[in-house]
Amino acid sequence: MTVWNDAAFSERLAHTNWMANTAVLMHLNERATGDPARDWLSSWAHRWFAGDDLRVLVLGCGEGWLERAVAEWPFVARIDAVDFAEHAVARARELARGISKIEYGVVDLNRDVLPEGAYDVVVAHSVLHHVENLEHAYAQLERTMRPNATLIVNEYVGPNRFQYSDDVLSIMNALLRALPFELRRPYERRTRPTVEEMIANDPTEAVRAEELMAFTARTFEVLETKELGGAVVQHLLFDIVQNFRFDDPRERSLVELLCTIDAMLTDARRIPCDFLIAAARKKGAMVTKAARPLPPRTEQANDVEPDPLRRIPLASRVLKGGGLDEHQRRLLRVALLSQNPRRANLFAEDARLGPFGRARDWKWLLAQAPDDPAIRLLLETAAAILAPT
Numbered sequence: 575m576t577v578w579n580d581a582a583f584s585e586r587l588a589h590t591n592w593m594a595n596t597a598v599l600m601h602l603n604e605r606a607t608g609d610p611a612r613d614w615l616s617s618w619a620h621r622w623f624a625g626d627d628l629r630v631l632v633l634g635c636g637e638g639w640l641e642r643a644v645a646e647w648p649f650v651a652r653i654d655a656v657d658f659a660e661h662a663v664a665r666a667r668e669l670a671r672g673i674s675k676i677e678y679g680v681v682d683l684n685r686d687v688l689p690e691g692a693y694d695v696v697v698a699h700s701v702l703h704h705v706e707n708l709e710h711a712y713a714q715l716e717r718t719m720r721p722n723a724t725l726i727v728n729e730y731v732g733p734n735r736f737q738y739s740d741d742v743l744s745i746m747n748a749l750l751r752a753l754p755f756e757l758r759r760p761y762e763r764r765t766r767p768t769v770e771e772m773i774a775n776d777p778t779e780a781v782r783a784e785e786l787m788a789f790t791a792r793t794f795e796v797l798e799t800k801e802l803g804g805a806v807v808q809h810l811l812f813d814i815v816q817n818f819r820f821d822d823p824r825e826r827s828l829v830e831l832l833c834t835i836d837a838m839l840t841d842a843r844r845i846p847c848d849f850l851i852a853a854a855r856k857k858g859a860m861v862t863k864a865a866r867p868l869p870p871r872t873e874q875a876n877d878v879e880p881d882p883l884r885r886i887p888l889a890s891r892v893l894k895g896g897g898l899d900e901h902q903r904r905l906l907r908v909a910l911l912s913q914n915p916r917r918a919n920l921f922a923e924d925a926r927l928g929p930f931g932r933a934r935d936w937k938w939l940l941a942q943a944p945d946d947p948a949i950r951l952l953l954e955t956a957a958a959i960l961a962p963t
Contacts, residue, residue: 602614621864627651632699634702705778712793722856724797727851790852801840838960881927891927902931
């Protein structure tokens, strides 16, 4: 089976990170862009990289995937990419050898000064939640942006030092217990790390993450935000995500079910949103969205199978009282797809099929789900967590 992965993300992520899975990346793409086959960067850039001959600053470049992608766009003239880790900058410089648009530097956003009025676009990806001196960092962002510059932020904005609530921990463990042991090994349950453990492991991790959007809104005018979610699934999948194979229909479906449940909880405000993307401009600026067409989708996006809800007999589809909500329909689609001997890269969601089941009827949904113990237990757990009391 032909699949695609977002090499841009995977270069930056260790295999234990929750995003080191194609199904998770497709879910995040869809949350960010409305399309699982479109990555957040190109979609947001074609809206908020306004103008031509742009000078771009990439913060937290890591090994450089982001600026190498941006360098391919003809409307970008120059990219300065920086990181506080010298070894990462050295590796990024090596990988970008021969790309004349890119210049690299080592910068600590806690203390270093950025050039004044230098950039048309600043992109901060997974870096600001490592900055302790946000007062200095945001002052430098405002300083280095030209009058009509834009800022794009893709960040963890959840609890400082991962001190999430008992409710989030309880939901996480309920979903973990619903997974087959061979996929969640060696974990019987998750525990919340202590602040001391977090600092010992990485003193910069999520040091002031909770304050990022407040700083962004105070310093700039926020133009657009998209909530990616992740409060439960990022910690649940940590260190076990590599157990789930994308080319195994059942294992892929289990990941997609977890992501959908996380989205349901986020959108219902049962859990906070830990990851988001935002675009902002300097206060008083006049910059508006760019009018560029989106780049074409990849060839692999043509590998699409019919809406799995068509498998449900017509007599069973429509009942009185409305139908399942959008998230429940996704759960049922993914559950049905878990039984495929092979899965296409994408699946259709045919709006012409009309309502399914009674309004938010978990009992009806479960009656249509396949007789697979792991799939059913995960759906039953979701119903117990999400069903109104």
